[in-house]
Each structure stands twice: as structure tokens, then as C-alpha cells.
Amino acid sequence: MSNPQKKKNFQIEAFKHKVVVDPKYADKTWKILEHAIHEIYNHNASGLSFEELYRNAYNMVLHKFGEKLYTGLVSTMTAHLKEISKSIEDAQGGLFLEELNRKWNDHNKALQMIRDILMYMDRTFIPSTRKTPVHELGLILWRDNVIYSSKIRSRLLDTLLELVLRERTGEVINRGLMRNIIKMLMDLGTSVYQEEFEQQFLEVSAEFYKGESQKFIECSDCGDYLKKAERRLNEEMDRVTHYLDAKSEAKITNVVEKEMIANHMPTLVHMENSGLVKMLLDDKYEDLGRMYSLFRRVPNGLLTIREVMTSHIREIGKQLVTDPERLKDPVEFVQRLLDEKDKYDSIINLAFNNDKTFQNALNSSFEYFINLNTRSPEFISLFVDDKLRKGLKGVSEEDVEVILDKVMMLFRYLQEKDVFEKYYKQHLAKRLLSGKTVSDDAERSLIVKLKTECGYQFTSKLEGMFTDMKTSQDTMQGFYASHPELGEGPTLTVQVLTTGSWPTQPSVTCNLPAEMSALCEKFRAYYLGTHTGRRLSWQTNMGTADIKATFGKGQKHELNVSTYQMCVLMLFNNSDRLSYKEIEQATEIPASDLKRCLQSLALVKGKNVLRKEPMSKDIGEDDAFFVNDKFASKFYKVKIGTVVAQKESEPEKQETRQRVEEDRKPQIEAAIVRIMKSRRVLDHNNIITEVTKQLQSRFLANPTEIKKRIESLIERDFLERDNVDRKLYRYLA
Amino acid sequence: MRKEDTVKLISAEGFEFVVDKRAAMVSQTIRNMLTSPGSFAETQLGEVTFPEISTTILEKICQYFHWSLQYASGKESEFHIEPELTLELMMAANYLHT
Numbered sequence: 050m051s052n053p054q055k056k057k058n059f060q061i062e063a064f065k066h067k068v069v070v071d072p073k074y075a076d077k078t079w080k081i082l083e084h085a086i087h088e089i090y091n092h093n094a095s096g097l098s099f100e101e102l103y104r105n106a107y108n109m110v111l112h113k114f115g116e117k118l119y120t121g122l123v124s125t126m127t128a129h130l131k132e133i134s135k136s137i138e139d140a141q142g143g144l145f146l147e148e149l150n151r152k153w154n155d156h157n158k159a160l161q162m163i164r165d166i167l168m169y170m171d172r173t174f175i176p177s178t179r180k181t182p183v184h185e186l187g188l189i190l191w192r193d194n195v196i197y198s199s200k201i202r203s204r205l206l207d208t209l210l211e212l213v214l215r216e217r218t219g220e221v222i223n224r225g226l227m228r229n230i231i232k233m234l235m236d237l238g239t240s241v242y243q244e245e246f247e248q249q250f251l252e253v254s255a256e257f258y259k260g261e262s263q264k265f266i267e268c269s270d271c272g273d274y275l276k277k278a279e280r281r282l283n284e285e286m287d288r289v290t291h292y293l294d295a296k297s298e299a300k301i302t303n304v305v306e307k308e309m310i311a312n313h314m315p316t317l318v319h320m321e322n323s324g325l326v327k328m329l330l331d332d333k334y335e336d337l338g339r340m341y342s343l344f345r346r347v348p349n350g351l352l353t354i355r356e357v358m359t360s361h362i363r364e365i366g367k368q369l370v371t372d373p374e375r376l377k378d379p380v381e382f383v384q385r386l387l388d389e390k391d392k393y394d395s396i397i398n399l400a401f402n403n404d405k406t407f408q409n410a411l412n413s414s415f416e417y418f419i420n421l422n423t424r425s426p427e428f429i430s431l432f433v434d435d436k437l438r439k440g441l442k443g444v445s446e447e448d449v450e451v452i453l454d455k456v457m458m459l460f461r462y463l464q465e466k467d468v469f470e471k472y473y474k475q476h477l478a479k480r481l482l483s484g485k486t487v488s489d490d491a492e493r494s495l496i497v498k499l500k501t502e503c504g505y506q507f508t509s510k511l512e513g514m515f516t517d518m519k520t521s522q523d524t525m526q527g528f529y530a531s532h533p534e535l536g537e538g539p540t541l542t543v544q545v546l547t548t549g550s551w552p553t554q555p556s557v558t559c560n561l562p563a564e565m566s567a568l569c570e571k572f573r574a575y576y577l578g579t580h581t582g583r584r585l586s587w588q589t590n591m592g593t594a595d596i597k598a599t600f601g602k603g604q605k606h607e608l609n610v611s612t613y614q615m616c617v618l619m620l621f622n623n624s625d626r627l628s629y630k631e632i633e634q635a636t637e638i639p640a641s642d643l644k645r646c647l648q649s650l651a652l653v654k655g656k657n658v659l660r661k662e663p664m665s666k667d668i669g670e671d672d673a674f675f676v677n678d679k680f681a682s683k684f685y686k687v688k689i690g691t692v693v694a695q696k697e698s699e700p701e702k703q704e705t706r707q708r709v710e711e712d713r714k715p716q717i718e719a720a721i722v723r724i725m726k727s728r729r730v731l732d733h734n735n736i737i738t739e740v741t742k743q744l745q746s747r748f749l750a751n752p753t754e755i756k757k758r759i760e761s762l763i764e765r766d767f768l769e770r771d772n773v774d775r776k777l778y779r780y781l782a
Numbered sequence: 783m784r785k786e787d788t789v790k791l792i793s794a795e796g797f798e799f800v801v802d803k804r805a806a807m808v809s810q811t812i813r814n815m816l817t818s819p820g821s822f823a824e825t826q827l828g829e830v831t832f833p834e835i836s837t838t839i840l841e842k843i844c845q846y847f848h849w850s851l852q853y854a855s856g857k858e859s860e861f862h863i864e865p866e867l868t869l870e871l872m873m874a875a876n877y878l879h880t
Contacts, residue, residue, distance in 0.1 A: 095821040097822055097823060098823045099825070099830075100824060100830050100831060100832065103811060103815070104833075104834065104877075162818055165814040166818075168811070172879065
């Protein structure tokens with residue numbers, strides 16, 4: 050009720066109450082109220098009239114006895130609380146908390162009743178005099194007289210902490226009572242809760258977990274320890290939801306994390322026979338997942354896991370790529386890499402929450418060790434070759450895609466992508482020419498993948514090879530259409546290859562059998578007749594042939610052999626025994642190729658159409674060869690092992706390496722010119738970084754090589770050195 | 783209306799007004815009387831005596847309670863107060879915390 054005093058001319062007189070104000074009025078009224086408060090505390094309120102008490106309080110305030118009423122209330126309540134405090138102090142042992150809780154409930158109820166009857170004071174007197182409202186006053190008085198009572202204060206804390214400890218050691222405690230008491234502390238104010246309980250609770254917990262973790266770590270392995278830590282953590286969170294302030298959760302979990310995890314991280318991770326490395330080795334997804342989720346809670350936790358994992362993968366990978374045993378079988382080698390990648394992919398997926406940072410760590414580790422072995426590009430290409438030759442038969446299209454995608458992933462790790470390209474081209478050429486490719490679709494799909502990865506340039510030549518194959522088919526049709534008389538006799542299939550698109554082979558022509566060379570001449574005439582201005586040269590080292598053979602006892606077989614082998618076998622049409630030297634002279638096949646081809650004709654069990662004297666494992670210059678009359682095979686068609694793509698021998702490798710280096714030169718130069726054209730002036734270091742960046746998708750350019758290229762460009766007047774600053778280069782248009 | 787839903791208000795002269803509890807609770811004071819956790823006489827009996835409020839005023843107050851309920855539910859109308867009652871009514875309103 051406000052009393053606006055705007056109308057000065059109209060005076061509102063104070064309302065004259067009909068009760069005559071006698072001097073003892075205040076005391077008398079207070080006595081009534083005081084009595085009522087006693088009755089309320091004694092659970093005796095049922096006879097009291099609310100209206101009467103309210104009216105008395107109302108009148109006291111109205112008659113300016115508010116102060117008396119308020120101080121009276123404070124002293125009466127204090128007296129009661131002192132009594133209560135005493136009865137709580139007297140409570141024995143376990144009853145202490147219960148008594149405290151009971152009295153607290155009583156006090157709360159009484160407080161509410163008192164507040165209700167004194168509401169008029171709460172509404173008018175207290176705000177105007179800035180005193181503490183009744184309810185709050187009740188809480189403060191409880192705090193000061195009960196909780197802060199010297200005999201209760203420490204006992205309460207000790208009792209609470211002991212109950213928590215008992216629960217931690219597995220006993221069942223009265224959680225409801227705990228919750229009520231904790232709730233009381235929170236009702237008395239956050240600071241009371243923190244000072245009277247939380248601070249010490251956290252300290253005691255830290256002490257407890259410090260001891261426990263020490264004990265655990267001495268007697269359990271990493272997996273068990275993590276299980277225990279996880280359980281403790283969950284217990285603490287459970288405790289918070291059951292009877293602590295929700296704000297304590299972060300604090301107590303922090304304590305557990307620090308004491309049980311953060312302080313023992315290195316010990317756990319490096320624990321012998323059960324640490325992180327062991328888990329990784331054994332694919333312990335569950336343990337790893339647990340470690341991940343626990344370590345994630347503490348600073349640097351994941352970093353620790355990641356570092357150990359990275360160094361472990363690098364270690365394993367390094368062993369893998371440098372183990373000479375492994376290098377013997379490229380397909381197995383790549384398969385192992387893929388398996389390793391799969392393994393860690395699923396670990397990251399199942400246990401590490403698909404964490405991006407872990408994926409990156411995995412990728413960088415693979416990139417690191419794959420490039421430790423300079424033969425990796427070759428081996429990956431060989432793996433693809435193996436898959437596309439035979440591995441993909443009977444595999445569904447999706448699976449093919451999966452395998453190819455995996456290969457592409459390894460490819461991405463390669464720094465020397467141009468080396469891969471080189472090998473891939475060689476292997477693809479062999480596949481295409483021998484007609485060994487299993488699936489055209491798979492081949493093309495891989496090329497598309499390479500194209501998306503490295504751009505048009507990378508695959509244009511590969512695609513050119515496919516086009517050549519296609520055109521050759523048409524050419525052959527045309528050839529036979531214009532020579533109808535060739536229906537009889539041997540059939541010739543020629544693939545016309547564009548120089549440049551195909552890997553350059555040293556073109557050593559061998560002497561073909563007479564029947565064949567006549568046919569070849571006819572084709573040459575036909576081809577040059579239709580395409581003027583072209584040149585044809587024969588690549589006999591890449592061809593294949595199907596020949597029919599009849600052996601001693603009349604067994605007939607169709608032999609599928611290489612062109613070289615065909616040349617050798619045809620010689621035996623005219624003689625039964627030929628020495629190595631004779632064969633070499635007649636065919637003019639290069640020695641290494643001839644040896645390999647004789648090896649596969651005479652020394653492979655079950656396919657030995659030739660017999661050799663003396664019977665030794667190697668081909669010697671003085672050996673002699675016979676037709677093996679006793680040759681037998683279950684099959685009509687016999688495929689003589691052609692020289693399949695194998696990993697290169699050391700000199701071949703050197704040669705390829707050299708060719709790669711040679712090919713890189715123009716690319717580096719082109720990159721330098723492109724950069725200088727747009728920048729005009731640039732210093733040496735920047736050129737190196739820019740060039741390396743530009744060429745990264747193909748190979749890792751060697752700085753000394755770049756320097757040489759720059760010098761060569763200067764010589765050819767593309768660039769010049771700045772006259773003042775010798776480190777600067779200028780582009781000369 | 784059931785007995786539990788009503789409350790009996792008694793004036794200084796002893797006149798009894800039986801009012802809907804919801805209406806009576808427009809007064810904060812009466813609300814406390816009826817809902818206070820302790821078992822005060824008023825809560826038990828369901829009646830409240832006002833020895834300092836005359837019948838005329840109490841009647842007016844009861845009218846106001848009902849009017850206020852309706853007003854709160856969106857029905858706007860005027861509540862007429864006779865000028866001679868104003869002062870006493872204000873006193874009672876302060877007391878009842880209405």
C-alpha cells in the first residue's frame with residue numbers, strides 16, 4: 050500500500066485503532082506470539098488460531114513494535130535452536146545424522162509456519178528496515194547455532210566422509226539420509242556446502258585414489274587397471290547424482306581423473322605385456338576404447354596414446370618394408386601393408402571413436418614408412434598387376450572396387466607417384482599385350498581413380514594404350530578382309546602401338562620362323578598401305594603364340610607360349626637335338642631372355658615339353674635340348690609359364706630409376722618456368738618450395754636437382770640472376 | 783459444491799459467509815491460513831473469524847473475491863465501491879494482503 054503524497058491540501062490522518070494503546074500492549078501481544086512459537090516448536094500448533102496470531106503480529110507492526118517483534122523472534126528462535134543443537138549433540142553414534150535430519154525437518158516446518166504468521170512483518174517491516182527475511186533468518190540461525198556448533202561441526206564432516214569411504218569400500222549406506230543432509234548444507238548456501246563438506250571431500254578423495262591407484266598399478270595389468278578406473282569414475286558420478294550437488298561432479302571426476310589416470314599415464318601406456326602396444330597388437334578393441342574414453346578426459350591423454358600408436362605403427366611398418374624376406378614377394382608385401390592398414394582402420398573406428406587426429410596420425414605414419422622403401426611404388430603396381438591378372442576372377446564388382454580403392458589409398462601415400470606410373474605402364478602393357486587382363490572394367494575403373502587423384506596428364510598415356518588396343522582390333526579385321534586367302538595356315542594378330550604411349554622397350558627383333566615372317570611382311574605392306582608416313586617395328590619380346598604339337602606317342606597338345614618360346618619350339622620341327630649355341634644363333638634372342646624361355650620350356654615340372662642334357666637346374670651355354678617325347682599332361686591346352694611381370698632385378702631397377710630421373714627433369718623445368726612466368730622475380734629458396742609444392746602430387750623433387758635445372762635454364766636464357774642480389778632470379782620473356 | 787472446496791468467513795458481528803476456496807485464496811493472508819503446514823485451527827475447521835472486520839466490509843470483500851476471479855479469467859467489468867466504505871476497505875485489503 051503506497052501512500053502518494055501529491056495532494057498536499059488533503060491530509061490523511063492515521064487510522065485510530067479501537068484497541069486503546071496501553072503501555073503493556075506490546076509486551077502482552079509479544080507474549081502471545083512467543084507462546085505460539087514455543088507451541089509450534091513443540092508440535093502443539095493444532096489449537097492455535099492463525100488469524101489471531103497474524104492479527105497480533107499485524108497490529109504490533111502497525112503500532113511500530115516491529116523492532117520488538119523481530120528481536121523477540123531472533124532470541125526465541127535462537128533459544129530453541131540451542132536446545133535442538135544440544136539434543137543433536139547428545140545423539141549416539143549412527144543416530145547422529147538421523148537426529149540432525151529429523152530436527153532439521155522440524156525446524157523447516159516450524160520456520161514455515163512462523164513465517165506465515167509473521168508474514169505482515171515480512172512484507173512491510175523487513176524491507177523498509179533492510180533486515181533479513183524470516184525464512185532466511187531461520188536458515189542463518191540454524192547454521193550458526195547448529196551446524197557451526199563446535200560439537201557438531203567436525204563431527205558432521207567426519208561422519209559424512211566416513212560414510213563416503215564406507216560406500217567406496219563396498220558397504221551399503223543410507224543414501225536417502227545422506228542426500229537429505231547434503232541437501233540441508235546446500236540449502237544453507239553454496240558456501241556452506243563447499244566449506245563444510247565439498248572441500249574436504251575432494252581432498253580426502255584425492256588421498257584415497259592416490260593410494261588406491263598406487264596399489265592397483267602394482268598388481269594389475271593395464272586393461273584391468275583401466276577397468277577399475279572406469280568403475281571408480283562411474284561410481285563417483287553415480288554418487289553425485291544420488292546425493293551430492295550436481296556441481297560437484299566435474300570436481301570429483303577431475304580428482305579421479307588426475308589421481309587415477311593423469312598421474313599414471315606413461316606407466317599405463319608403456320606397461321609391459323599389457324600396455325597400449327600389446328593392445329594394438331592383439332586388437333583389444335574394448336580395452337583400447339576404454340583407454341581412449343578415459344584418457345580423453347585428461348589433458349594430453351589422447352596425445353600420449355597417439356604418439357605411442359604412431360611410433361608403434363612406424364616401427365612395425367619400418368620392419369615390414371625393410372625386411373628382406375618380405376621383399377621377395379611383392380604381392381604379399383602389399384597385402385601385408387593393406388592388412389596393417391585395415392587393422393588400424395578398424396581400431397580407430399571401433400575403439401577410437403573415428404577420431405580425425407588419429408586418422409591423420411595413421412596416414413602420416415603410413416606415408417612415412419611406405420616411402421622408406423624405394424621399391425614401394427613398384428610393388429604396389431605389381432600387386433595391382435597380380436590382382437588384375439588373376440586375383441579378381443570370380444570376385445564381385447563391388448569387391449573389385451574395394452580392392453582398387455585400397456590400392457589407391459596406398460598410392461596416395463607414395464611420394465614418388467611418377468615411379469609408380471612408370472611401373473604401372475610397364476605392367477599394364479604386358480597385361481594388355483598378353484591378353485591377360487581379367488576385367489576391362491576393373492582396368493578402366495582404376496585409371497579413372499588415378500585420373501581423379503592425379504589429373505589428366507597422369508593417365509593420358511595409359512588411356513592411349515587402351516585406344517591402341519581398340520584400333521588394332523579394327524586393323525586386324527581390315528587386314529584379314531583384304532587377304533581372304535589367309536584363312537588357312539597360321540594366324541597373325543598384330544597390335545599396333547603408338548610410340549610414346551607405351552613404355553619404350555629396347556627393340557631387339559628375333560628371327561621369326563619363315564611362315565611367320567612372311568605373314569608379318571604381308572601385314573606390314575597392308576598397314577603401310579593404309580597409313581602413309583608411318584614406321585612399323587616389331588616387338589617380338591612382348592608377343593604370345595598358340596601352337597599345336599604332337600609328341601612321341603601321338604599325344605596332341607595345344608601349347609600357349611610366348612613368341613620367343615614359339616621361335617625356339619619351331620626349330621624342333623626340323624631337328625631333334627639342338628645345342629644352346631645353335632638355338633641362340635638361329636633365333637637371335639637376347640641371352641637373358643633365351644635362358645629364361647628355355648628354363649620355362651625344359652625345367653618346369655609338368656610343362657617340360659623339352660628335355661635338357663645334362664639334367665641340371667640352370668641353363669648352361671653348353672647344354673643340349675631335345676623334344677621331350679614322354680611329355681604328358683592331363684589337359685589338352687598347356688600354358689607354358691610365360692615371363693610374367695616380376696619384380697625387377699637390381700640392374701633393371703637401376704635402369705628404371707634412371708629413366709624416372711630423366712623424365713623428371715623436363716617436369717621440374719616446366720614447373721620452374723611456370724612459376725617464374727607468373728612471379729617474374731623470385732629468390733632461390735622460394736623457387737625450391739614452390740616447385741616442390743607443385744610437383745608434390747607426382748614426386749618429391751630433390752632440391753639439388755631443382756638447382757641443376759635452374760642453372761640449365763639460366764644457360765638457355767630462360768632465367769637470369771639478378772645483378773645486385775645473386776640469390777634472386779629473373780624471368781626472361 | 784463440496785465442503786472441502788468452501789471456506790467459512792465470519793465477520794466481527796458473527797455473520798457467516800461461505801465462499802469458494804479458490805475465491806477466498808485471492809487473499810494471500812487467507813491462502814496462508816488455509817495452506818500453512820502446521821495444523822492451525824483455521825486449516826482444521828475450514829473457517830476463519832475476523833474480529834476486526836464488520837459484516838458490511840466482509841460482504842464487500844467476498845464480492846471482490848469473486849469479481850477478481852472473473853476478472854483474472856478475462857471478463858472485464860467494473861467493481862463498484864461505495865465511497866463511505868473506501869477507507870475501511872483499504873484497511874482490510876492491507877490486512878488480507880489482497
